[in-house]
Amino acid sequence: MKCHRCNNEDESLFAMSSKGMYCRACVGFKRIIVQEDIIVEKQVPPVCDSDYLLEYSLTKYQKEISKQICDNIFDTDILLHGVTGSGKTEMILELIEKCLKEKISILIVISRRQVVLEISERLSHIFKNCKVTPICQGYTSDLDGDIIVATSHQCYRFIDKIFEIVIVDEVDAFPLKGDLVLNNIVQNCCSKHLLYLTATPDEYFLNKIKNNEIMLLKIVIRPHYHNLVVPQVVLNLKFVLYYFLYCFIKQRIKTDHLILIFVPTIKMCKKLNYLFKYFKCDYLTSKTKNKEEIIDKFKNKQINVLFATTILERGVTFTKVDVCVFMANHMVFDESSLIQIAGRVGRKIKAPTGDCLFLCDGVSDQVNKCVKSIIGANDEKMSLVSKNN
Ligand SMILES: [Zn+2]
Incomplete structure (x- = not known):
């Protein structure tokens, strides 16, 4: 059975x-x-065939990846490994456009509800006239559209391989990471091939690549061509780290950058928020009720410093931001989450640089791997750019 x-x-x-x-x-x-x-019911194919409209153009590296995706996805599964801020959404637009034109049903799977809503909104501007349907908590009555964007938890509604192409964002993150049942449910939505997007491929995908079960496409260059910001690591006793944190905030607050501090636990979030209240700060955890309001206040600079748990490690982009991880050696931070956190810095063309500080009270393999991986990506980028010049 x-x-x-x-x-x-x-x-x-x-x-x-x-x-x-x-x-x-x-x-x-x-x-x-x-x-x-x-009874297998195929998803109604898209009825609209709009070209995508962007106000900016893709870099030649992004264009090359887009082309590779369209040329190969009908023959094989693909893993797109793009460094943080490489513009993965931009690189799937050509594929979506192709699917719309050729009446191929397409599903985009995204981990977080908030990001489902944001991407749906964005896609409906990029593909004018098309019906983009978000499916997530609170949005489950309408399952039809030219482009469907759903959380992985909502994919159970689409058993029986009804989409020809399925794009899965952030395969290496919660809730897909390590959840075989959920992964199978997502894969069972797809009759042809899947395109996986990630900034940090895990063992599972590295093995698949090694065994030629999946095609790897990699992009190490952000659209603004600047290097990824390499975290500065400070190793010291815990009570000394408080002093380093104080100095970081005091120094960075003089600039026009926002200051985002990641901490391992909710308890520590509250504690630091209390200790540093002099700096006009606030905190955000999974328990926070008014998350949107706090993020908006931070973006509008009504708050200078925001303490957050890993809840903010992905999916949110701040224009000018410096980042510190307090107790980066804590077990809640693994290589992948630390890479994502460091990747919050310098994402925008207007602000391609910034500071990233990891404060540790013990040696951590994950911190070392993260730094090594970022330096490696920068080296790869440099050699690629110099080869092409
Ligand atoms: Zn089952």
Whole structure:
């Protein structure tokens, strides 16, 4: 017996109900009866064929990647490994345009609800006249559109491989990372090929690349051609780190940059916010009710310093920002999250540089790997640029 939604074949995870056998591995997503014949309904193909409209043009590196995606995605799965801020959304526009023109159904899967809403909004401006449908908590009544953007948790609605092309953003992050059931549910939406986007491919994908099961496309150059900011690492006793943090804030507050401080726990967030209240600060954690309001206040500079847990490591772009990670050696920060955090700095053409400081009270493999990886990407970028000049 096999669950056609999550591929579970473990007998102990099937149970009997009054209507028939169901799968317990994915029952959290609504119970389905396994023996029932599933009527495969293809997603209605797009009806609109608008060209994409951007106010700026892609770099030659981005154009090359876009072309490679369109040339190969109908023959193989692809992993697009782009450094933070390389403009991954821009590089999928040509593929979306092609799908719209050739009436190929396409689904975009994104981890966070807020980002689903933002990308949907953005795509509806880029593809004028097209219906872009976001599907996430609070937006589940309409499942039709030319372009569907959904959280991974909503993909259970689309079992039976109804989309020809599926784009999956941030495969290396929560909630997809390490969740086999959810990964299978996403893959089972797709009848042809998947395009995965990531800034930090994990073991699973590195193995797939090694075994030629997936095509790798890599971009190490941000659109503004500046290097990625390499974090400065300070290793000292914890009470000394408070002093370093104080100095960082005091020095950076003189510039027009925002100051974003990542901390490992909610408790520490509150503590630092209290300690440094003199600097006009606030904090943001998964428990914060008015997240949008606080982010807006920070962007508008009504707050100088924002303390945050890893909740802000991805998906949010601030124009001029310096970043510090307090206790970067804490176990909640792994290589991938530290790369994302450092990648918050210098994303915009208007502000391509900034400061990034990692404060540690112990040696951490993850911190070392992160720094090494960023330096490696910069080296790769330099050799590519010099080769092309
Ligand atoms: Zn299942």
